[in-house]
Amino acid sequence: MAEKQRVMIVDDDPSIAELISLYLMKECYDTLTVEDGEEALRQFPVYRPDIILLDLMLPGIDGYQVCRQLRMDSDVPIIMLSAKGEVFDKVLGLELGADDYIIKPFDSKELVARVKAVLRRYNARPEKSSRKDTSGECVEYPGLTVNLSNYSVSYNGHTVDMPPKELELLYFLASSPNQVFTREQLLDNIWGYEYLGDTRTVDVHIKRLREKLPDSNSWAITTVWGIGYKFELKSGK
Numbered sequence: 001m002a003e004k005q006r007v008m009i010v011d012d013d014p015s016i017a018e019l020i021s022l023y024l025m026k027e028c029y030d031t032l033t034v035e036d037g038e039e040a041l042r043q044f045p046v047y048r049p050d051i052i053l054l055d056l057m058l059p060g061i062d063g064y065q066v067c068r069q070l071r072m073d074s075d076v077p078i079i080m081l082s083a084k085g086e087v088f089d090k091v092l093g094l095e096l097g098a099d100d101y102i103i104k105p106f107d108s109k110e111l112v113a114r115v116k117a118v119l120r121r122y123n124a125r126p127e128k129s130s131r132k133d134t135s136g137e138c139v140e141y142p143g144l145t146v147n148l149s150n151y152s153v154s155y156n157g158h159t160v161d162m163p164p165k166e167l168e169l170l171y172f173l174a175s176s177p178n179q180v181f182t183r184e185q186l187l188d189n190i191w192g193y194e195y196l197g198d199t200r201t202v203d204v205h206i207k208r209l210r211e212k213l214p215d216s217n218s219w220a221i222t223t224v225w226g227i228g229y230k231f232e233l234k235s236g237k
Helices: 014-026 037-047 063-070 087-095 108-123 164-174 183-191 200-212
Strands: 006-010 030-034 051-055 078-082 100-103 138-141 144-147 152-155 219-224 228-233
Touching (some): 006 037, 014 030, 014 108, 030 037, 037 051, 037 063, 051 063, 063 078, 078 087, 087 100, 087 200, 100 108, 138 164, 144 164, 164 183, 164 200, 164 228, 183 200, 183 228
Parallel strands (some): 006 030, 006 051, 051 078, 078 100
Antiparallel strands (some): 138 144, 144 152, 219 228
């Protein structure tokens, strides 16, 4: 019998946490509920969840801080839960490395569907351990090396830390220089066609890439207004 996938639910409202747990247990997930950020960070290496549902408004360490700390050494899928529906809050959550963002109150079927979709995308990624160094998994430009075989980025001789989705987006664009991709195409190729978020997710990740990789004299991540983005090679360089 296949082992149940583990979901850590981090929410300081016991009634909401219990309700989420019941939804997921009906779908044959194993769940653990914790009420604050400190406990979530303590339980994470012990419980080893396959995915985390993380409320933003927590006592002590808030959800943003928990996400930031987890992303320092883990790419475990994180879905943020919040009563805040402002674009700023969504963007901040995605910038910190969250995979999805659900606004409270939410429908139980939507919650379960998003958990399944995020896990499906995450589990469909090629295993790093099975990746071998091949020329097809590394792209190089002046000052920039993006290596998909070991999920590393080097810029002007320095290693740049990136969450997996940022790196995959950069690699996808850089693998097809000067080709324009719509936001929908990037969303489908990097996040999967079943992704329930919107195209602003792409904009957030592009913004993060530009902050970490200022344009060189030879290339740039360029906005094609009204269409999308491209990795542009500058002529004459």
